[in-house]
Amino acid sequence: MKKNKATIHDIAEKLNITASTVSRALNDNPRISDATKKKVLKIAKQINYQPNHIASALRSGKSRLVGVIVPTANRNFFSSVIRGIEDIANNLNYKIIISQSYDEFEKEVQNVEALLNARVDGVIASIGKTTENVEHFQKILEKGIPLVLFDRISNELEVSQVVIDDHLGAYQTVDHLIKSGCKRIIHFTSNQRINIYKERKRGYEDALVDNGIAVDPKLIFDCNMQLEGGRQVMQGILDQKIKFDAVFSSSDYSIMGAMQVLKEKGFKIPEDIKLAGFGNEPFTSFTEPSITTVDQKSVPMGQITAETFFEILNSDGNNVMGKKTILKPELIIRDSSL
Amino acid sequence: MKKNKATIHDIAEKLNITASTVSRALNDNPRISDATKKKVLKIAKQINYQPNHIASALRSGKSRLVGVIVPTANRNFFSSVIRGIEDIANNLNYKIIISQSYDEFEKEVQNVEALLNARVDGVIASIGKTTENVEHFQKILEKGIPLVLFDRISNELEVSQVVIDDHLGAYQTVDHLIKSGCKRIIHFTSNQRINIYKERKRGYEDALVDNGIAVDPKLIFDCNMQLEGGRQVMQGILDQKIKFDAVFSSSDYSIMGAMQVLKEKGFKIPEDIKLAGFGNEPFTSFTEPSITTVDQKSVPMGQITAETFFEILNSDGNNVMGKKTILKPELIIRDSSL
Numbered sequence: 001m002k003k004n005k006a007t008i009h010d011i012a013e014k015l016n017i018t019a020s021t022v023s024r025a026l027n028d029n030p031r032i033s034d035a036t037k038k039k040v041l042k043i044a045k046q047i048n049y050q051p052n053h054i055a056s057a058l059r060s061g062k063s064r065l066v067g068v069i070v071p072t073a074n075r076n077f078f079s080s081v082i083r084g085i086e087d088i089a090n091n092l093n094y095k096i097i098i099s100q101s102y103d104e105f106e107k108e109v110q111n112v113e114a115l116l117n118a119r120v121d122g123v124i125a126s127i128g129k130t131t132e133n134v135e136h137f138q139k140i141l142e143k144g145i146p147l148v149l150f151d152r153i154s155n156e157l158e159v160s161q162v163v164i165d166d167h168l169g170a171y172q173t174v175d176h177l178i179k180s181g182c183k184r185i186i187h188f189t190s191n192q193r194i195n196i197y198k199e200r201k202r203g204y205e206d207a208l209v210d211n212g213i214a215v216d217p218k219l220i221f222d223c224n225m226q227l228e229g230g231r232q233v234m235q236g237i238l239d240q241k242i243k244f245d246a247v248f249s250s251s252d253y254s255i256m257g258a259m260q261v262l263k264e265k266g267f268k269i270p271e272d273i274k275l276a277g278f279g280n281e282p283f284t285s286f287t288e289p290s291i292t293t294v295d296q297k298s299v300p301m302g303q304i305t306a307e308t309f310f311e312i313l314n315s316d317g318n319n320v321m322g323k324k325t326i327l328k329p330e331l332i333i334r335d336s337s338l
Numbered sequence: 339m340k341k342n343k344a345t346i347h348d349i350a351e352k353l354n355i356t357a358s359t360v361s362r363a364l365n366d367n368p369r370i371s372d373a374t375k376k377k378v379l380k381i382a383k384q385i386n387y388q389p390n391h392i393a394s395a396l397r398s399g400k401s402r403l404v405g406v407i408v409p410t411a412n413r414n415f416f417s418s419v420i421r422g423i424e425d426i427a428n429n430l431n432y433k434i435i436i437s438q439s440y441d442e443f444e445k446e447v448q449n450v451e452a453l454l455n456a457r458v459d460g461v462i463a464s465i466g467k468t469t470e471n472v473e474h475f476q477k478i479l480e481k482g483i484p485l486v487l488f489d490r491i492s493n494e495l496e497v498s499q500v501v502i503d504d505h506l507g508a509y510q511t512v513d514h515l516i517k518s519g520c521k522r523i524i525h526f527t528s529n530q531r532i533n534i535y536k537e538r539k540r541g542y543e544d545a546l547v548d549n550g551i552a553v554d555p556k557l558i559f560d561c562n563m564q565l566e567g568g569r570q571v572m573q574g575i576l577d578q579k580i581k582f583d584a585v586f587s588s589s590d591y592s593i594m595g596a597m598q599v600l601k602e603k604g605f606k607i608p609e610d611i612k613l614a615g616f617g618n619e620p621f622t623s624f625t626e627p628s629i630t631t632v633d634q635k636s637v638p639m640g641q642i643t644a645e646t647f648f649e650i651l652n653s654d655g656n657n658v659m660g661k662k663t664i665l666k667p668e669l670i671i672r673d674s675s676l
Binding site for chain 1: 401402403405410411412413414416417420424428433434435436437438445448449451452453455456457458565594598620621624625626
């Protein structure tokens with residue numbers, strides 16, 4: 001059976017070049033000209049050449065696999081980032097394998113081990129909420145393979161990172177709420193060791209101050225960022241009879257929970273209370289009213305993360321060079337704050 | 339550095355057993371008694387033993403990785419199945435790596451290659467909508483490692499499969515709509531080569547017939563099962579002025595699209611038109627009205643799929659033995675059909 005299968009030698013023969021040139025062209029080696037690469041790919045397609053990645057990995061020590069660690073792939077943000085990463089990776093003939101940490105530190109440590117076990121050529125990760133140290137990520141660097149972080153990053157690791165300007169996203173949202181007439185704006189936040197929650201809280205505070213409103217710590221609430229958490233925190237706020245005219249949450253899920261409780265208690269949204277979340281989860285446009293939120297540019301973030309990753313992969317030794325890319329988020333104003 | 343690291347020999351010494359017994363105990367070998375396994379795990383924890391899976395994989399030829407192929411991990415159904423698979427796998431000290439096909443045949447073929455490249459000990463998969471043949475899955479079986487399918491299965495593969503009773507789920511939903519007074523029930527379906535859509539359509543038809551209502555093919559519409567697809571199909575139905583009093587869709591996303599269009603045109607749900615979807619996506623409880631749907635028992639499906647997988651993995655040679663497990667779905671009646 002194998003005799004009938006097209007090989008790189010068949011391609012080499014047709015183009016009158018060496019098999020190793022064909023191999024390099026197929027592996028996108030920078031030493032091969034684009035013209036040759038195009039010719040090789042054309043013939044490869046014509047004769048239905050199927051690269052044997054396993055054998056090729058054994059020869060080159062490369063698996064052409066990129067490991068991606070996310071808290072969960074079932075968040076629109078993370079799945080869209082993964083989509084962006086795959087766009088770039090697939091074009092370069094690399095495949096993505098995903099491992100979920102569920103925001104559990106121990107699982108994240110095991111994820112790293114599993115991906116190294118799968119012989120990935122590098123790792124792209126977003127750090128879990130309960131992660132206590134970054135030793136497991138150091139292991140990746142010790143292997144001499146690239147690590148790039150996105151969104152939930154760590155300053156303890158000298159690696160390239162891609163984030164959005166969370167401060168700006170929060171600032172614009174709160175500024176919009178104030179300009180819509182709100183004065184007592186509640187903020188839902190989470191673990192301040194995580195850059196995104198810290199930056200969003202800073203944006204909230206700066207927007208208040210810049211509009212001449214003092215920051216009232218009694219209006220800032222810790223929340224697990226889930227729907228149920230948003231419900232509980234809002235219930236507590238109503239029980240305590242705290243006065244407020246808006247809520248800005250660092251998560252769409254918890255603002256959804258807050259909205260459910262407010263509506264159950266007879267509040268009119270946005271007439272009585274204006275609401276805004278963060279993340280642009282698809283359900284925010286399905287609800288009534290639809291929810292004002294911040295789009296995190298997730299597909300471009302994935303594409304830029306992957307481009308950064310492959311730049312490092314293709315330039316031996318620059319692994320620890322930390323390049324930080326900051327993308328601009330977009331405020332999406334919907335009915336919940338109009 | 340390595341000298342300071344605890345090894346299986348340290349555990350063996352402390353318990354006065356052989357290193358190979360320790361290794362077997364750590365790998366959950368059935369030949370080792372539960373009592374010994376407990377002792378070994380206790381000492382391993384005490385001396386902070388970190389198993390070196392990579393070295394162990396090289397020795398045993400096992401990676402302790404299970405590859406999971408899904409159309410997308412960003413559907414509550416698939417992510418919940420994966421959660422169920424991980425529950426079982428992690429308890430057995432196996433890790434899951436995920437690869438997404440995006441319902442594209444070519445990507446699915448590459449997924450299989452990538453997972454084999456990552457040296458997985460077996461694959462659990464749900465087949466994509468555009469998959470034309472199952473040769474790539476045959477490759478897994480040819481390697482002598484297990485393959486188990488869930489939800490979107492193929493009768494061309496003699497492997498174990500776990501599904502829900504889609505016919506029953508659809509039958510109960512349509513029966514409920516009829517008992518709520520509906521007579522002209524539209525059905526959104528998709529590619530009939532995919533078992534789930536075929537079975538749900540059969541359930542729809544049987545419920546009509548059993549209630550003395552003739553099946554009208556003009557009320558059955560092909561739909562891509564996305565929100566936008568549901569919008570388009572519903573727009574077409576209204577343009578054609580087709581009379582109907584209910585819609586049952588094989589997907590929550592397309593019923594959501596239909597509901598949006600109906601509400602935009604001034605229809606009252608459920609007074610004018612009753613609606614029901616399939617899948618119990620979380621957003622179906624956030625909408626107004628909340629949407630009647632069918633819960634697919636996704637976490638138990640994942641757990642049973644994984645149990646089936648490990649049963650095969652631990653019993654050499656029974657790979658092709660096809661065992662089909664059928665789970666009962668649950669109709670969840672919400673405001674859209676009351």
